[in-house]
Amino acid sequence: MDARRQLMEYLTGKWVPPVLATLAELGVADELVAKPLTTSELGVRVGADSRALHRVLRAAASVGVFVEVGDGRFGLTETASLLRSDVPGSLRDAARMFALEPFWSPYAQLTETVRTGEPAFDQVFGMSIYEYLQANPGAAQIFGATVASFHSQALKAIIASHDFSPYQTVVDVGGGSGNLLIELLQAYPECRGVLLELDSVLPTASSTIAAAGLSDRIELVAGDFFAAVPAGDAYLVKSNLHNFGDDKALELLHVVRRGNAPVLVIETMIPAGNDPHYSKFDDIEMMTIAGGDDRTEQEWSELVTAAGFAVRAVLPADERFSILIADPIYVSS
The missing domain is CATH 3.40.50.150 (Vaccinia Virus protein VP39)
Structure with a gap:
């Protein structure tokens, strides 16, 4: 891989976590356990627009997470199976967490963190991550589940x-x-x-x-x-x-x-x-x-x-x- 292409892959890598987070949030992997489905079928099951869902799944399939098997149907890959909620070592909650605003937006202030040595999270939210989690039990639940899944293996x-x-x-x-x-x-x-x-x-x-x-x-x-x-x-x-x-x-x-x-x-x-x-x-x-x-x-x-x-x-x-x-x-x- 030449240097320009490699750097472009790193820069555009920011697109991947929100795509995986969306599919995890919708529970798409759980719906594909039995067999591949069309995005029309999936859209009904997970409450999503079939065209938008197709575009997101196509992007995920391009990096090996899910696979398009023909006739507009998508199925699981080994990697996509880790987004199921019922498998040992599931990373579904991790995928959801990394796209949550508290774990995403502070990176827009990373340069300031490098300049000051202070965490960007505190600058963006006016409190520490620990204070935020205490005040937001939903985010705290996802965070706790993510930590458990990250370390379980x-x-x-x-x-x-x-x-x-x-x-x-x-x-x-x-x-x-x-x-x-x-x-x-x-x-x-x-x-x-x-x-x-x-x-x-x-x-x-x-x-x-x-x-x-x-x-x-x-x-x-x-x-x-x-x-x-x-x-x-x-x-x-x-x-x-x-x-x-x-x-x-x-x-x-x-x-x-x-x-x-x-x-x-x-x-x-x-x-x-x-x-x-x-x-x-x-x-x-x-x-x-x-x-x-x-x-x-x-x-x-x-x-x-x-x-x-x-x-x-x-x-x-x-x-x-x-x-x-x-x-x-x-x-x-």
Whole structure:
């Protein structure tokens, strides 16, 4: 591919997310499970103009998401199947989220973020992303579902990469719906879990944990991880610290340090070199939307050390996540 064509593909790539988001919002993939359908048939089922729907599906098919099979009918591809609502690892909510105004319009102010170092989201909406989500439960629901779906396929690899048997009670700090604890406790029947989360998140977590049959082994604790953490033999902090700049991330780690137990920081780590990696653009998302940072292994190690921990090991879990294991440093008086 010549340089001009390559750059044009990057520039016009902005057209793809809204197309996929529209098809996800309409639930088109769910309607195509049994067989390909015409856009007239689909339009009736999903409540859309058949001509407009044809144009959007044709665009999606051109990048391998859905396929036109002839006679005006469209069907699923393997990629399009991930937009179904009923498949493991569904990315339907992720497709919907990335085209929502709060996750789209701040990028128009990215240049200002680069000039000032301040998140564009706050400039556009006059509040942080976290304040916005608290005030907009619909967006918060899609955001939570997106986080769960984005990380679901990595959970088994994360648990398999470390021996959790020494820990009788594991505290998941800001653990969302509890999926990581569920995976952990299913692999280690002798272990118990504590989920620390906001009041607003706990009802979803309670349902998720109950569905896994683990309500008797996971304690739900409502709280603010910047204030205090429950007692435990180890602390999991997954995909939380990258939401914050160094000062707030260090504040959170200092609170965890007061628990006097090992911390397992589970995050994506930016590799050296020019090769593509999820973390390099996730870092831009963090900078633009949340004011956070993805970090290199060295930067993560320095942050954890500054909070009063000694890094024991860094273990790769899968292509995105690594586990940094650190022990509290005890200073003799």
